[in-house]
Amino acid sequence: MSEQTRSHSGPARPHMALVRAIYDWSLDEGFTPQVMVDVTVPGVEIPADYAREGKIVLNIHPNAVRDLEIGDDHLLFSARFAGRPENIAIPVESVLAVYARENGQGVVFQAGGSGIAPQPPEPGREGEGGAVSSDGRQPGPRLKVVK
Secondary structure (H helix, E strand, O other), X not given: OOHHHHHHXXXXXXXXXXXXXXXXXXXXXXXXXXXXXXXXXXXXXOOHHHOEOOEEEEEOOOOOEEEEEEOOOEEEEEEEEOOEEEEEEEEHHHEEEEEEOOOOOEEEEOHHHOOEEOOXXXXXXXXXXXXXXXXXXXXXXXXXXXX
């Protein structure tokens, strides 16, 4: 294996291993695993209307997504946004954090996925089909009681 190949594939494996570990831990504890994604990274495929300030938080609980694949260098799954099914692709470089929604415990990755930052994001709220904006609000239509 060349030095260039090793340096490219090396960080991806532990990074996604941490994503998988936090995902599994969250499910084991009865929590909702979420990932924060930098949507400006090439290769990210999400519905653009749901990102806020270049970021999106996605609920990846099995009840919110279908066909979740946590590979060595990507996350792939299908989720519903405003009732429409969408195929989601998230390259490892775009994963900013993985954590449990209920308590915020997890891992925050530094820019470029080269390390771990000390503070997990604040717990958010689950949105329809797993989509939650970076500020914790579900984007899209809201129902309101009118008198």
